[in-house]
Amino acid sequence: MFSKRMILIAVVILLVAVNVILLTITGKHAQAPSGLGRGALAVVSPFQKELTSFFQSVKNIWNQYFYLVSAAEENRRLKKELGRRSKQLNDCVETGLANQRLRQMLGFEPDIQRPMIAARVVGRDPSPWAKTVIVDKGTADGVNQSAPVVIPEGIVGVVVEASAHYAKVLLLIDPNSAVDALVQSTRARGIVKGGGEGVCIFDYVLRKHSVSVGDTVVSSGLDGIFPKGLRVGRVSEIVRQNAGIFQKVSVTPYVDFEILEEVFVISGPVSGNPSGAS
């Protein structure tokens, strides 16, 4: 009744449909099924680590011995900057001490300090459609799934998969990322989501809340993953549409994800929001 060719076409269509359905199912999960992702990390990442170390040492030789043309100028500039920052640090210490005394007087719980694990970026995502990096610390070092990853400039991302010695970190700019955040100056709250190409979207910020270009956005600590007060980015664009209750805010992360080399993974249990803190 059916020709051989028609049966072949039908089989191919069926296989494509099954394939798309399977991909749709796996697409809903951040983790690879049955530890396959951890297996791939364990096999490929040691080679990535060695290769990265080699190229890093070559780069270091270049930076330390050959690329010294602008070092004197940079030294002068950094000394000036250091003086300014020392004064700022002194002010911060004074404010911190005052804050500590006031918190004690009001009976606030002290902030819990969580240990940080330094890790090196050994690999990047092979696809431009996923923003992840692989770091050389895993569950054996205390790095677990959902651990926040930061650098001094701000939030880098969150660990989505960890093998014994390596972990996969989903970067803040990936569309799957989300951080509960607030504008540092006005305390306007929203969710920072990855926008893909180097920017993030600050969603659910009410129109009535004041937000200006250049404002710093920090983590609110309410998502249960990132501790409160970590720098996320700077407001780069605001669109207030005539309709709707939210404004459209773009945030440029403080972290330059293209030159990421070392990161800190915050381990330990998530500290609860201190009572009374807002």
Add this chain to the structure above:
Amino acid sequence: MIYVYHLVVCLFLILFQTTLSTVCGPTCLYDLLVPLVVYLGVYRLPREALPVLILAGLAMDGISGGVFGVHLSAYLWLYVGVRWAIQFLHAGNAILLPMLVTIAVAFKSIVVAFSAVVVASAPWPVEAVFPVVSGQILWGALTGPLLMVALVRGQKVVDQTTGNFRAEKNSLGTP
């Protein structure tokens, strides 16, 4: 020996695109394993090609943060497509082979972009597709055939080395 060659090449290409090629930026970062898949489809038997394809697909899916299975699926469909195409095309042709590589790069780019824009739980904006896919196709068209030629040359060297080794072994074995 040929399995070892395929696995070493596969590992090298994965390492290259996850550690060294970051200087190029995302637009030109096409999947370097695609020319390998085309090479396997054109020159190697399924029993030699399929284990490498499955391992490569699982490794890529494992280290990538994208939809799991998309690389594996793309490689297998690509392999089937290449096997089908060489029934009609002359595989050694200097024009058809680069064209086959370019089409394969385009297919892979579109499949992965489709998975990111349509299938993923947090989809990318559709506007992002064109610049990335077109950049990948362009770079794939320029460098893919060269990579393919390098793979064929490498295979010839491996075959020759294996042949010499066997001949030497046979000559030592015979009185």
